[in-house]
Amino acid sequence: MELAMIGLGRMGANMAERLTRGGHRVHGYDPGEPARRQAAERGIAIAESLQAAVAALPSPRIVWVMVPAGVVDDTLDALLPLLSAGDTVIDGGNSNYKETMRRGARLAEAGMHYVDSGTSGGVWGLAEGYSLMIGGDAGAVEALRPVFETLAPAADRGWGHVGPSGAGHFTKMIHNGIEYGMMQAFAEGFAILERKEAFHIDLQQVAEIWRHGSVVRSWLLDLTSDALKKNPTLAGIAPYVEDSGEGRWTVAEAIDLDVSAPVITMSLLERLRSREDDSFADKLLAAMRNEFGGHRIKQG
The missing domain is CATH 3.40.50.720 (NAD(P)-binding Rossmann-like Domain)
Structure with a gap:
């Protein structure tokens, strides 16, 4: 054609x-x-x-x-x-x-x-x-x-x-919302593994193990393994995650349709949170804890 x-x-x-x-x-x-x-x-x-x-x-x-x-x-x-x-x-x-x-x-x-x-x-x-x-x-x-x-x-x-008309883009919108949730789950899981310093876990090795036979095997896991192989400590990558807009549309649609979608919603909110270099909300939380319980405030 x-x-x-x-x-x-x-x-x-x-x-x-x-x-x-x-x-x-x-x-x-x-x-x-x-x-x-x-x-x-x-x-x-x-x-x-x-x-x-x-x-x-x-x-x-x-x-x-x-x-x-x-x-x-x-x-x-x-x-x-x-x-x-x-x-x-x-x-x-x-x-x-x-x-x-x-x-x-x-x-x-x-x-x-x-x-x-x-x-x-x-x-x-x-x-x-x-x-x-x-x-x-x-x-x-x-x-x-x-x-x-x-x-x-x-x-x-x-x-x-x-x-x-519109069904194709609607379906792709939901696809991207699901993608947000899957990516967030992988990110959180590997963050927990990385924080357990006593075990010295090789994250890329784990990704490779999971790629074969595991119930979480997926293309996203393949890409995660590749990323960890190239840069095991993720050096030089800022903790700042953009969004294409489709996650926002998915959450809005879930609200309009009265569908509970907490995983997709929280994954979107985590992306927004990643962009806060100087979070006023977190500062206020620390101040409130100090006011009601005398908890220590870390000076910034």
């Missing part, structure tokens, strides 16, 4: 390269010249403008948008005047599913298809394939089957049509 990939950051460029290797013709475009240049060095056909990328496509056109959630609407504003009824836009980024539903309705009014593909796989997706959670009109999704089969780990696994 022939399509345009708009957004050539690491994920977008990797996906474009995997599609190209799979025999699809991809016209890549990114507003940043360095991104275009780096993608061209990887064998991706580059368009020098959004207009050129769209103009190169046969009708009906397929445009995969791989941009940050905050600029999707701006990208669509620039893109839609270049498209026609029957064309398809795929949003493969981490958009909020409610925004996806709104955008899907907007394109439907113009006679176009809007397909949301929640995409997981990170930097390993190029070699291993991507997990694709796809929402949108069933006919539009089926027409894109060759693209999804190429991007997935195999044609018959790792991807699927999970529901109507």
